[in-house]
Amino acid sequence: MLGAIGLDEGQESAYRALVTLGAAEVSDLAHRLTLPVPQTERALRGLERHGLAARSSARPGRWVAAPPGVALGALLTRRRQGLEQAEEAAALLAREYRAEEAEPAVHDLVEVVEGASAVAHRFHQLRLGARKEFCALVTGWPGDVAGPDDGPEDGAPVRGVGHRVVIERESLALPGGVREASSALARGERVRVTERVPTRLVVADGTLAMVPLTAQGAEPAALVVHAPGLLQSLTGLFEAVWRESLPLRLGATGAAEEAGGTPDATDLEVLSLLLAGMTDASVAKHLELGLRTVQRRVKGLMEEAGVTTRLQLGWHARERGWVAR
Template sequence: MHDVLDPDSDRGRVYRCLVSHPRVSVGQLAPLVRLSESVVHVVLKELAAEDIVVTTDLETGEASWEALPPAEVVEALLQRDAALRTSLRQAGTELERLYRFARKDAGHYGALDVVEDPARVLAVSRQLQQSARHQIRVIDVPPYSGTSDHYLAQEVLQRERMAAGVVYRSIYHGSAFDDPIAWPNMARMIEAGEQARTLDDPPMKLAIGDNDLAVVTLAADDHPGVVSLLIRPSGLFQALSNVFESLWRLAVPISAAGIGTQIDARDRQILTLMASGATDDAIARHLGVGRRTVVRRVSALLARLGATTRFQAGVQAARRGWL
């Protein structure tokens, strides 16, 4: 939403133009912001959904658009940021509780067991999925040490559980796109119906089956390999569930659309420069092409990615492994 104040973004250009040109139609607005009418229409619909612009009917019957006061828009942005900070603080507090539980030296926490045997760690993961009846929630982070056979076996199990009506919601580390084994597995599961999102740096490897069992997998402190913490219903279990839901809200959805699609080197350069914040003029200078060529290619890329802003295009491109 912040990009509505950025004069170099499509949303920012449209909003700023409406601030100074009240009650204009899409046809009047498009040449003013140097965007196609189809792109302007999509941007306006998005801004209207966020209560940034409103539409009215001209006497001719054609729809016109009006910007809401900038003071109201800025206040809405500030309120959204405050809500995001509150969510992050909550996640941090819950992670701190997990940190302290996992490092508790004295006493015994009845809802927690430690599993160190690698074979049992895998067996626990299968048991968690096989016993779930409603949903599996997963946070997957590197290292991705599983073999291709392990991932294929996991695919078979997950397809069986999804066919039985179990919903899989997974948060993946952004680096999964670069892994030659993990990424194809992730792509196939998304196409099969898994709900997936990505986050730059999730804090842990976690699996939660229904409201019955959570498994946190960590690097072992005193020897190679990993250990798993099995957490049953408890205050700690609820904290882990809350952590997942907080991170789920912050993560970026992944779509099966466009998986496997490739782009040429010139479009990849344009996307990379867009993601770095470069303007159309800067991209044109860098590539040694005309500005109109860049504007045309950027519009085509936005349409291809289903994005209305440069930021959205960068996220979508990264999700598809184009950057």
């Protein structure tokens, strides 16, 4: 919790214990933390540098905790000031970069990134650096964008940044595919499903894009695109795939549940997965339902919609708002 202001785990534990005790001998504190005395002493010296603890003048070897309201408040103030200065420096560098970008050299319009670690790191930079919207076409779920061994460092989208993702239908059949999709939807990401995406692609704020240069299984390499013309084409490619893909909906959310006579949460999950192209057996497996239960629910949906075929059910579900448009 206090790592954001520069404390490591050992220092935070020592400070919490010292605050609880008010003051303590090094040996007593080490016993309480179940740590060796030398390690406890290092933690206390670190707290002293941060102004969170001090040696007792009355009793040598005894340490006293600084009041959290004052000491932590000072650290927070310094950290905020440092962040504000960093933001100002970043804004200045961005203005200088835009000024230089007016007449960019041709070789500066694209950037080649090689190696799994470098590709994954660049992907995370694009994702965490997005300020408005992050868009992705993925062939697996979800780490295939970043590389074969590297998924996102933090699954939660940056607050205030929209996420739109198009996945391939077969991704839902992968182990944990439905669970990953459910997690993404729960985080507020918008997910659509298509039969096959033309290429892996990420676009951040329409100003940077990243596409793979190597086939799957080869040493990862990617192209980071800055060029306005190429960016416009890649953004157009994403939008075209997005328009033609089917919205994925799992669970009961939105207006469809609020109106009377609409399917329940499980019905909507079954319907959404069927519309995404999964078979009855696959839906039953992923939702941990019996095959006959799935078929019975589909029959009930058809009766509710007053239709006789599944094709008619799909059309009716879209018209009635049972699936996200």
